[in-house]
Amino acid sequence: MESVALVVNGVARTVEVEPRRLLVQLIREDLGLTGTHVGCDTSQCGACTVHMDGVAVKSCTVLAVQADGSSVTTIEGMAPEGGLHPLQAAFWEKHGLQCGFCTPGMIMTAADLLASDTDPDDDAIRHALEGNFCRCTGYHNIVAAIREAANKMQVGAATSAEGAPR
Amino acid sequence: MTIDMLGERVKRTEDPKFITGKGRYLDDIQMPGMTHIAILRSPYAHANIRSIDTSAAKSMPGVIAVFTGADIPYNPLPMAWPAGGVAGIRNNINTPRTLATDSVKWSGEGVAAVVAETAEQAHDALEAITVDWEPLPTVVDAEKATQPGAVQLHENAPNNIVFEWTVGDKAGTDAAVDAAEVVVRQRIVNQRLIPNPMEVRGDIGWYNPGTDEYTVWMSSQTPHIQRLLLTAFVTGIPEHKVRCISPDVGGAFGTKIFCYADMALVMFASKAIGGRPVKWVEGRRESYQSTIHGRDHITYLEIAGKRDGTITGLRVKTFANLGGRLSTIGPGIPTTLYGRVLSGCYKIPNVYCEVTGVYTNTTFVDAYRGAGRPEATYVIERAMDLFAAEIGMDRAELRRRNFIAPDAFPYDNPSGLGTASGGAKIYIDSGNYEPAMDMALAAVGYADLAATKAEAASRGKLLGLGFSTYIEVCGVAPSKWIGAVGEGWGAAMWESANIRVHLTGKTVVTVGTQPQGQGHETTYAQVISHELGIPMDDIVIQHSDTLGTPFGYGSYGSRTSSVGMTAAIKAATKIREKARKFAAHMLEASVDDIEIDGPNYFVKGSPDKKKTIQEIAFALDLGFDPPEGMEPYLDETAYWDTPNCTWPFGTHVAIVEIDKETGQVDLVRYLAVDDVGKKINPMIVDGQLHGGIAQGVGQALWEGAVYSDDGQLLSGSMLDYAMPRASWFPDIELHETVTPSPVNPLGVKGVGEAGAIASTAAVSNAVMDALAPLGIRHLDMPYTPQTVWHAIQTAEVSR
Numbered sequence: 001m002e003s004v005a006l007v008v009n010g011v012a013r014t015v016e017v018e019p020r021r022l023l024v025q026l027i028r029e030d031l032g033l034t035g036t037h038v039g040c041d042t043s044q045c046g047a048c049t050v051h052m053d054g055v056a057v058k059s060c061t062v063l064a065v066q067a068d069g070s071s072v073t074t075i076e077g078m079a080p081e082g083g084l085h086p087l088q089a090a091f092w093e094k095h096g097l098q099c100g101f102c103t104p105g106m107i108m109t110a111a112d113l114l115a116s117d118t119d120p121d122d123d124a125i126r127h128a129l130e131g132n133f134c135r136c137t138g139y140h141n142i143v144a145a146i147r148e149a150a151n152k153m154q155v156g157a158a159t160s161a162e163g164a165p166r
Numbered sequence: 167m168t169i170d171m172l173g174e175r176v177k178r179t180e181d182p183k184f185i186t187g188k189g190r191y192l193d194d195i196q197m198p199g200m201t202h203i204a205i206l207r208s209p210y211a212h213a214n215i216r217s218i219d220t221s222a223a224k225s226m227p228g229v230i231a232v233f234t235g236a237d238i239p240y241n242p243l244p245m246a247w248p249a250g251g252v253a254g255i256r257n258n259i260n261t262p263r264t265l266a267t268d269s270v271k272w273s274g275e276g277v278a279a280v281v282a283e284t285a286e287q288a289h290d291a292l293e294a295i296t297v298d299w300e301p302l303p304t305v306v307d308a309e310k311a312t313q314p315g316a317v318q319l320h321e322n323a324p325n326n327i328v329f330e331w332t333v334g335d336k337a338g339t340d341a342a343v344d345a346a347e348v349v350v351r352q353r354i355v356n357q358r359l360i361p362n363p364m365e366v367r368g369d370i371g372w373y374n375p376g377t378d379e380y381t382v383w384m385s386s387q388t389p390h391i392q393r394l395l396l397t398a399f400v401t402g403i404p405e406h407k408v409r410c411i412s413p414d415v416g417g418a419f420g421t422k423i424f425c426y427a428d429m430a431l432v433m434f435a436s437k438a439i440g441g442r443p444v445k446w447v448e449g450r451r452e453s454y455q456s457t458i459h460g461r462d463h464i465t466y467l468e469i470a471g472k473r474d475g476t477i478t479g480l481r482v483k484t485f486a487n488l489g490g491r492l493s494t495i496g497p498g499i500p501t502t503l504y505g506r507v508l509s510g511c512y513k514i515p516n517v518y519c520e521v522t523g524v525y526t527n528t529t530f531v532d533a534y535r536g537a538g539r540p541e542a543t544y545v546i547e548r549a550m551d552l553f554a555a556e557i558g559m560d561r562a563e564l565r566r567r568n569f570i571a572p573d574a575f576p577y578d579n580p581s582g583l584g585t586a587s588g589g590a591k592i593y594i595d596s597g598n599y600e601p602a603m604d605m606a607l608a609a610v611g612y613a614d615l616a617a618t619k620a621e622a623a624s625r626g627k628l629l630g631l632g633f634s635t636y637i638e639v640c641g642v643a644p645s646k647w648i649g650a651v652g653e654g655w656g657a658a659m660w661e662s663a664n665i666r667v668h669l670t671g672k673t674v675v676t677v678g679t680q681p682q683g684q685g686h687e688t689t690y691a692q693v694i695s696h697e698l699g700i701p702m703d704d705i706v707i708q709h710s711d712t713l714g715t716p717f718g719y720g721s722y723g724s725r726t727s728s729v730g731m732t733a734a735i736k737a738a739t740k741i742r743e744k745a746r747k748f749a750a751h752m753l754e755a756s757v758d759d760i761e762i763d764g765p766n767y768f769v770k771g772s773p774d775k776k777k778t779i780q781e782i783a784f785a786l787d788l789g790f791d792p793p794e795g796m797e798p799y800l801d802e803t804a805y806w807d808t809p810n811c812t813w814p815f816g817t818h819v820a821i822v823e824i825d826k827e828t829g830q831v832d833l834v835r836y837l838a839v840d841d842v843g844k845k846i847n848p849m850i851v852d853g854q855l856h857g858g859i860a861q862g863v864g865q866a867l868w869e870g871a872v873y874s875d876d877g878q879l880l881s882g883s884m885l886d887y888a889m890p891r892a893s894w895f896p897d898i899e900l901h902e903t904v905t906p907s908p909v910n911p912l913g914v915k916g917v918g919e920a921g922a923i924a925s926t927a928a929v930s931n932a933v934m935d936a937l938a939p940l941g942i943r944h945l946d947m948p949y950t951p952q953t954v955w956h957a958i959q960t961a962e963v964s965r
């Protein structure tokens with residue numbers, strides 16, 4: 001067994017794992033954070049997307065031991081308890097989800113996009129979702145939700161930059 | 167005052183848990199003492215099992231038990247919908263066992279299983295099981311499987327034929343085709359698809375030795391039906407000893423309707439190991455072999471008519487590939503749900519269809535979004551375009567001349583709906599097809615198509631526009647038709663609902679339907695809030711558990727809004743009537759003098775003499791002072807069997823551009839006009855259409871399950887199967903016409919399948935329109951660059 005020390009959603013955790021254990025298994029089974037989903041076995045679907053040291057990764061394709069020393073954010077850590085990240089609010093507002101299974105991965109990937117491109121056009125949004133499958137929505141409302149979140153976050157950034165109350 | 171939300175774009179009440187990662191899907195369930203089961207699957211598509219040696223596996227770390235088919239006394243899985251409705255029809259039925267015993271008929275059929283402390287240990291131990299196989303020859307093509315000399319899969323199915331089913335007037339249609347001025351013939355393939363809900367299937371079985379009862383959690387669209395099938399047909403365990411629960415279901419699209427071997431396996435295994443819970447979750451590659459596939463038809467179509475555009479006959483012969491053994495309702499899909507709606511929205515006087523159901527060494531085929539109706543729509547909509555091209559008539563004009571006229575309803579469809587068994591008249595009850603087509607074609611600029619094509623040509627692109635004017639049969643009903651012996655799936659098709667208004671006025675609605683992402687908790691609450699004047703926030707919709715919900719047939723076939731919600735409205739009507747009687751008692755007035763306005767029950771002419779439904783529920787539920795003969799509690803159950811199916815329709819238009827040099831097809835515009843009747847929540851309706859359209863487009867352009875001749879699934883993972891991605895689609899433009907359904911009080915028709923039914927043919931017709939100038943008349947889907955490039959090269963060489 002190997003010892004893995006990492007910070008998950010701001011909380012320091014140490015977990016003993018088999019060397020073959022995947023990060024997604026550590027997150028789901030050892031830490032009980034089941035918002036991160038497994039939708040395939042070939043690193044295609046993106047349902048398991050989380051942030052590792054601020055970058056979106058497919059947690060089915062990272063060994064748990066590779067995450068030693070890292071800081072991981074999952075869907076459960078996107079907003080304080082009872083609150084919503086602008087992407088979560090936008091997915092709700094724009095009906096960007098149906099069965100909800102791909103949704104956490106979609107939100108984590110979209111957050112990664114918006115971190116580097118605060119005003120993506122639809123083409124950029126659709127290409128950023130290249131590694132995330134959805135079978136319910138035809139992607140239409142997912143794209144609309146990400147666009148909406150980008151707009152809201154830009155307004156939020158602008159008002160906070162001006163020092164206005166939020 | 168309660169705000170009426172019926173018909174509004176209400177945000178979904180189920181979403182907060184999903185967007186915060188707090189959904190609870192099957193694999194999220196952890197239980198004390200839970201074990202894990204893995205299934206050894208056949209590497210061969212056709213083989214006899216000489217022997218299985220499990221001794222090494224039994225001593226592997228963490229292994230609790232190893233089973234083979236010989237250990238399990240259960241019956242084969244049930245066949246719930248054989249091909250029927252034809253006098254003397256024979257079905258040669260072979261369904262899977264919990265684990266195969268003597269032979270396997272497709273690559274992926276389960277032959278042994280390991281229960282271990284962890285899933286990894288169970289999978290490790292599978293590799294220590296040795297099977298002595300006798301490989302056999304294979305056949306994967308449905309047409310070839312029926313030819314003389316083909317390998318035979320089952321002793322009771324000569325020439326691999328499951329059934330030979332017909333519908334319509336053979337003599338009349340033969341005569342119409344023989345006498346026609348023009349007959350267009352085409353062989354078309356509706357390729358096999360892998361449905362791909364994002365959550366794979368899984369089950370947890372738990373046998374409670376203390377009570378001798380089982381609980382089965384399953385990612386299912388039909389927990390009530392599965393309890394019935396697993397007990398009465400498979401395991402012999404009494405029905406009242408089993409409870410089935412569907413947790414949050416991560417998409418289904420038909421795949422989770424059925425009774426699967428793994429459901430019985432986890433029940434057997436949990437009891438065999440003394441009552442610890444046993445979890446099985448398929449991997450995605452495993453899912454591609456162990457969960458049903460869709461479509462897979464080879465069809466010979468003949469469409470006959472006059473040079474003036476009058477269609478006089480449609481004759482169709484279809485080979486339907488049903489796999490190595492049959493799934494639960496596999497034969498029902500290419501018969502009742504296909505042959506009976508082949509003539510679509512057209513008044514075609516002579517229709518005849520033969521369908522041969524066929525065994526091949528492939529995974530079983532059953533209902534996938536649309537289920538039979540996309541295949542039928544593809545046939546008739548390709549046929550209309552081919553006929554128009556043959557006689558040199560505009561495609562829209564040909565359709566216009568043959569639409570069932572708006573004053574012709576109820577319309578008795580000659581392909582057989584009106585001649586259903588049981589004496590019940592089944593007819594197309596409403597429709598108005600031309601305005602939907604006109605709206606779609608105007609919106610997309612059909613009149614300017616030549617200029618649009620010229621502009622694309624200037625950029626080196628072949629532009630094509632295609633459309634389909636579809637109809638759909640939804641909410642399949644009534645029970646006396648679809649449930650009648652020989653036609654339906656041997657079961658009724660009513661739905662159920664119970665409403666309890668508790669002492670605090672908070673209201674619990676339990677229903678027999680089962681959501682998989684459609685937002686039922688929101689839409690049922692919108693309807694019940696409208697009916698009872700109770701705020702949506704005070705209403706909870708419960709479903710998915712055979713303990714605590716009334717029996718229902720589940721959700722598929724776009725039936726929940728038309729059948730399930732009508733049951734809920736009927737229960738609400740009973741609630742109102744009881745509340746009204748009790749209000750009269752409370753207000754010391756005559757029942758006839760009590761008027762209802764939302765939540766308020768008041769004496770006619772004296773609006774201040776009133777009780778709210780919450781006040782009525784409090785007093786009636788306490789039951790201190792009920793009137794003579796009235797039982798306490800505001801609690802009513804209703805069952806609803808709808809008098810007819812519903813008939814959505816519309817026109818979908820696709821515009822594609824093809825790169826001549828690469829064969830790449832880009833979908834550049836997609837516009838739909840749908841008439842799904844009235845809408846409970848237009849936002850959710852739009853979402854259903856978007857998703858269905860994307861799945862249908864996927865079939866036309868990218869998707870296809872591919873088997874090698876020896877029965878290996880070459881498109882065996884998400885790396886190999888072309889799941890559509892976001893960047894492959896444009897925005898989808900939606901428009902509507904509204905023709906309320908006459909068969910339910912909401913006027914709704916159902917919308918889950920419409921997009922998938924309409925879009926495949928629209929995109930296919932667009933690609934063929936683009937390629938028509940090259941002399942290409944028909945290509946089979948999917949229109950991958952390889953297929954299209956090859957066709958372009960061949961056409962140019964031969965010119």
